[in-house]
Every structure is written in C-alpha cells, then in structure tokens.
Amino acid sequence: MTTRRRHRASMADVAAAAGVSAQTVSRVSNDYPGVTEATRERVRTAMKDLGYRPNAAARALKRGSFHxxxxxxxxxxxxxxxxxxxxxxxxxxxxxxxxxxxxxxxxxxxxxxxxxxxxxxxxxxxxxxxxxxxxxxxxxxxxxxxxxxxxxxxxxxxxxxxxxDQYGATREAVGHLLALGHRTVHHLAGPAVSYSAVRRARAWRRTLVQAGRRVAEPVYGDWTAASGYAAARTLLRDQDCTAVFCANDEMAVGLMRAAAEFGLRVPDDISVVGFDDIPLAAQLPVPLTTVHQDxxxxxxxxxxxxxxxxxxxxxxxxxxxxxxxxxxxxxxxxxxx
Missing domain, CATH: 3.40.50.2300 (Response regulator)
Structure with a gap:
C-alpha cells in the first residue's frame, strides 16, 4: 500500500486562506512592520490552521543570518x-x-x-x-x-x-606540592597530541627548573583512568616519587588505585594532585586535591x-x-x- 505524500502548505495557500497578498504573509512571517494587528492575527491563524512553516533558508538569506x-x-x-x-x-x-x-x-x-x-x-x-x-x-x-x-x-x-589559564593553574598546583616539602614532583601527562596536555607539562617542568629541583621524565596517559592506572606502575617504581601532578582527574583516580595496590597510602606515602575538578573528585575515599576549571x-x-x-x-x-x-x-x- 502506498501512502500519498501530504501537500505542504505554501505562502500562496496562507495568503488565500487569510484573504491577503503573499507579500503580507511574508511581512508577518518575518515580523516586519506595516501590517495591522488584526491582519497579522488573521495570517497567523491561517498559518496555524494550514500547518505552514516558513522556509528557514530563505528567511536567513533575507535577514543575513541563519541563527x-x-x-x-x-x-x-x-x-x-x-x-x-x-x-x-x-x-x-x-x-x-x-x-x-x-x-x-x-x-x-x-x-x-x-x-x-x-x-x-x-x-x-x-x-x-x-x-x-x-x-x-x-x-x-x-x-x-x-x-x-x-x-x-x-x-x-x-x-x-x-x-x-592552564599555565598559571599548573604552577599553582606544583608549587603547592613543593611548599609541602616534596623534593620534586613527578608528572602523569596527557597525550602529546593535546594542546592542554602540552601546556600543563611545560608549566610543570618550568616550575621545577625555576625551583632548582630534579625533573623526572613524565609518563604519558590518554586522559582515561585506565591509562593512569597503567602509567602509575612506571611512576611508582621510582623511590623518589612522593608527589605526582596528574594532567587530569580521571588519570589521578587510576593512579590512586594503583598506589593502593602497591601498598602506598594517599597522602601518607604519596601525594596526588589532579586537574579539572570533576564532580567525582570530592567524593573519592580520599578526596582529590585538584585544579578547578569553570x-x-x-x-x-x-x-x-x-x-x-x-x-x-x-x-x-x-x-x-x-x-x-x-x-x-x-x-x-x-x-x-
């Protein structure tokens, strides 16, 4: 069985139903002045009754905007x-x-x-x-x-x-860990193809260099908690690793899980800082110190x-x-x- 396609109401149909010209319908459709309120209401009623929908592309060309x-x-x-x-x-x-x-x-x-x-x-x-x-x-x-x-x-x-302000926020995070007395801060970085990850890694490195601290090679993840968990197995083998700045909160969550499996307590044995302040950060068994982005x-x-x-x-x-x-x-x- 074939279904007949319903005829889409045109501007001419509206004009005929309302007893006005097509130009008047156009004026009402585009909310232009020069139409009495009574006529405007009659045209709108005809539009509603016929299910008329103005052509969005044509209206955009007239007003110079597609909204x-x-x-x-x-x-x-x-x-x-x-x-x-x-x-x-x-x-x-x-x-x-x-x-x-x-x-x-x-x-x-x-x-x-x-x-x-x-x-x-x-x-x-x-x-x-x-x-x-x-x-x-x-x-x-x-x-x-x-x-x-x-x-x-x-x-x-x-x-x-x-x-x-990726750079300034990272410096604040790394500076916080140094102020607590950590000799250096390791970095769990985001993917090297990411602008945000690159910017945060540069700020981390610059902060340590200016403070005269050792700069360990960063370990890279892909923003996911799973990658943080995997990367932690490299980071936590370094006996000097007492603090880690993570490029985002999800990777920090993975690292904290790995630390627990290594028998390390957060923050007694290792301090962890994230970036983003996702809703989960404050609800973890050990609430996460992190950079809040709005x-x-x-x-x-x-x-x-x-x-x-x-x-x-x-x-x-x-x-x-x-x-x-x-x-x-x-x-x-x-x-x-």
Missing part, C-alpha cells in the same frame, strides 16, 4: 569538553540560536578542513573550535573562517581564543566572543584567559620522613 553556530570538537566524551559543549548549547539557546555539532574522525589538518567544509554547506553564522590538538603537529592548519573562536589554543596571535564560563565566554564577531564582522586576535584555582583536599600532605 545557527557550528561547534567542531575532536572528543565529546571527556568531562571538560562535554561540559563546555553543554554551556555553549545553553548560551546559544538563550539568544534564539541553534547548535550544529561536528566531530572530525581524526586529529589531522585534513579532517579539520573537512569539518569546516561541512560548516559551509550547512550555513552557520560562525563556529567554535575546541581544538584539543597541538598546533605544532606537522599537518596542522586552522581553516580560514570568517567568524571563529578557538577554545584551548596557543593561536591567540592570529585568532580569537578563549581558554583557562567549564561553563569557558563555553559562555566563547559564545559571547563569537557573537561580537558575528555582529561586528571583525575578528580581534587575542586570548580571554579565565582563571582557575587549586582546591585543596585530603590527597596531599607533607612527604614521609
């Missing part, structure tokens, strides 16, 4: 990225915009270029790029795009950037900055660096004697 922004991100699973995306979506919804999400399959320049090509095809007013990939990669190129804000990037000289503020600030670019048509390079701060809990203490 939509694109978000390009490589990883939607991580707590930070998901929280920023949620804040972006809330912020654009409040101003009557929609969000189009693009997740490139790989962290390559070609994959990124493909995502921005899709942005053009779907007609958005601007885009937010959650980079989370090192701009030092050989094939890395940010596509030329008129209205763009980048989150997590060192590209402030050429682009509009919104970021947490992901919601990052998302909203990125939207505010993008809307300024869309309204003015001008991109002013530079970074909006949002503060982050250390939250001290039970996982850090003076080293064992």
């Amino acid at each position: 939509s922004i694109g978000v390009v991100m490589f990883d939607i699973v991580s707590t930070g990225n998901f929280s920023i995306l949620a804040a972006v979506n809330d912020a654009v919804s409040e101003i009557g915009y929609t969000t189009a999400l693009f997740t490139p399959r790989s962290r390559t320049g070609a994959s990124l270029a493909g995502a921005f090509k899709r942005l053009d095809e779907l007609s958005v007013d601007g885009a937010i790029l959650m980079l989370e990939a090192s701009p030092e990669a050989p094939d890395f190129v940010v596509p030329d795009y008129d209205s763009l804000v980048i989150v997590d990037s060192t590209l402030a000289n050429t682009h509009a950037v919104v970021d947490t 992901f919601a503020s990052v998302g909203r600030t990125a939207v505010d900055r993008l809307m300024r670019i869309i309204r003015t048509g001008e991109t002013v390079p530079g970074a909006d660096l949002l503060p982050a701060h250390l939250v001290t809990r039970a996982s850090t203490a003076a080293p064992p004697h």
